Amino acid sequence: MLPTSDTFDDCEFRIREASHADLDKIIEINMKSLPEHYPRYFWEQHIEEWGKIFLVAEAPSGIIGYMMNRIENDEGFFKGDFVLRGHVVSIAVLKEYRRRGVGKALMLEGMYRMKKIYGAEEVVLEVRVSNEPATNLYRSLGFKVVRILRRYYMDGEDAYLMAAPL
Numbered sequence: 001m002l003p004t005s006d007t008f009d010d011c012e013f014r015i016r017e018a019s020h021a022d023l024d025k026i027i028e029i030n031m032k033s034l035p036e037h038y039p040r041y042f043w044e045q046h047i048e049e050w051g052k053i054f055l056v057a058e059a060p061s062g063i064i065g066y067m068m069n070r071i072e073n074d075e076g077f078f079k080g081d082f083v084l085r086g087h088v089v090s091i092a093v094l095k096e097y098r099r100r101g102v103g104k105a106l107m108l109e110g111m112y113r114m115k116k117i118y119g120a121e122e123v124v125l126e127v128r129v130s131n132e133p134a135t136n137l138y139r140s141l142g143f144k145v146v147r148i149l150r151r152y153y154m155d156g157e158d159a160y161l162m163a164a165p166l
């Protein structure tokens with residue numbers, strides 16, 4: 001039994017799988033929160049292929065955050081040469097709902113599902129070296145910097161490649 005709640009909890013949000021009907025709102029949150037955007041078909045492809053790990057956080061007011069993930073067979077940083085890896089493609093929480101545990105709840109549920117449903121052994125992500133809120137969140141979940149990706153972003157900023165065992 002997966003721990004996704006069917007009711008809003010004390011903090012007034014719940015985590016659930018995203019659906020196509022949620023995409024307009026998810027894309028709106030992405031546009032407001034991050035400089036990295038994607039064509040609609042990219043979001044749709046992730047719902048169709050990895051729908052069990054495409055999650056939203058929903059409050060009574062509607063969707064307040066999302067986490068879009070994929071599964072890859074790639075280099076392992078902890079458990080062997082090649083492993084099934086979960087990849088956090090994009091995560092964001094609306095500004096007015098930040099610092100209430102929503103990002104952490106999305107990450108914990110996403111990582112649990114990567115392992116439980118898809119058999120992933122590790123999880124990786126890229127994050128701007130200047131993004132302190134996000135790097136703090138990932139470190140608090142056991143992620144380590146495994147590589148620096150020079151000029152990874154369009155504006156020339158470096159990324160940390162961070163990874164954690166699942």
Ligand SMILES: CC(C)(COP(=O)(O)OP(=O)(O)OC[C@H]1O[C@@H](n2cnc3c(N)ncnc32)[C@H](O)[C@@H]1OP(=O)(O)O)[C@@H](O)C(=O)NCCC(=O)NCCS
Pocket residue numbers: 033034091092093094097098099100101102103104105126127128131132133134136137138140
């Ligand atoms: C990164 C992000 C998703 C975190 O979401 P959130 O719901 O605010 O995070 P949480 O409330 O669950 O925070 C969990 C922990 O992360 C760290 N953290 C979160 N925001 C932080 C901030 N502004 N400054 C420092 N640490 C922070 C803290 O360790 C925090 O634990 P604490 O509140 O007990 O101290 C959110 O800031 C966001 O949407 N940012 C813009 C989009 C983005 O940068 N996405 C990541 C791209 S890689």
